[in-house]
Amino acid sequence: MKNFLKLAYLCAAIVFFVSCDNDNETTITEGDLTVDLTGLEELGSGYVYEGWLIVNGSPVSTGTFTSVSFPQTFTVGIDDLNAASQFVLSIEPAGETGIAAATPASTKLLAGEFSGNSANVTSTEIVADFSNAWGKYILATPTDTDDSNEASGVWFLDNSSGSPAVGLGLPTLTDGWQYEGWVVLNGTPVSTGTFTNPAAADNNAATSPYKGTAGNGPGFPGEDYLMGSAAGVDFPTDLKGATVVISVEPSPDDSPLPFALKPLAHLIPTDAQNHSVLTMGTGPKVVLTGSVSR
Known part of the structure; x- marks a missing residue:
């Protein structure tokens, strides 16, 4: 009888400790x-x-x-x-x-x-994949009739054939993104306008505060800096020596400044000729990358 009771107590103890151990286990959620x-x-x-x-x-x-x-x-x-x-x-x-x-x-x-x-x-x-992006542009001011300020406008087109043609080789962006051109004046980026189609005028062609009064331009992205001022610069001005940039912007845009993705850029030569084609180079950031681990 005593042995039976000892065995019963032992079994009860084992069950108790196993039960306590299970209670201490935590389900990972x-x-x-x-x-x-x-x-x-x-x-x-x-x-x-x-x-x-x-x-x-x-x-x-x-x-x-x-x-x-x-x-x-x-x-x-x-x-x-x-x-x-x-x-x-x-x-x-x-x-x-x-x-x-x-x-x-x-x-x-x-x-x-x-x-x-x-x-x-x-x-x-x-x-988008910008590995094959390319760009060309000219200095000109087609929105006025004054030939003395042609270095105060930048237009992303190629006129080397004698007629204006597309100047930007850019991929079609996915929904939620658009392109924007910039000229950096005194270290401050000033927009030339946003666009999604390099073969058409940008979105502010008719409403630009800087353009002249002789139309909206040649039907390609670009800007004439003829009226008003920006970045402490009165217009018209001479854009030679400034940097031209094409960025990729979220839409709606989070900021008036350029977004991180900048597939094309070019420093306008100080001896650049008006109305002559200039070629853009690879921008400072053509892809964003990273890693995720679990």
Whole structure:
């Protein structure tokens, strides 16, 4: 009888300790997603970056951020983290709620497929591939009739055949993006206008505050700096020695300054000839990249 009682006590003790051990086990419900991106710049006021996991074809937010110091780590539901097939980075208006907060904006900037526990992300597939981009432009002021200020305008066209032709070889952008031309005056970028089609006038051709009064220009992107002033420079001016840039901008735009992606740029020679074709070179940033690990 005593042996039986000892055995019963022993079994009860084993059950007790096993039960306690099971109670101490913690079910893992969250995991870490580490994002390490290169080339991002701070956004303008009112906008944030937001990461997304694509899980069974649906987006799951990993959180928003404004700092461009990396790496950064985000806590995500473990099931979504393990099941994700892709990571996407978008630009979003700050403070979104409801459906807008649960859906990525069209301004998707980086994307990449997971291979195991990591993904290499790039702007090439989600924005455009600028590896073969090229550009030509001339100095001219076609929106006035004064031939003495021709170096105060820049137009992205090629007139080498005797007739104006397309001057920019740029890929079609995905939804949420547009091109913008710039001239850097006294270190300050001044826009020539936004556009999506290099073979057509830019969006402000008829409303530019700088153009002359003799029309809207030749039907290609560009700008005459003839009226008013910008960056401390009174117009007209001489653009020789300034830098011309083509950037890729989110739409809606987060800032009046150029965005990080700048596929084409060129320093206008001080001895450039008016109405003669000048060739742009590769810009300071043609692709954004990074990595994501889970």
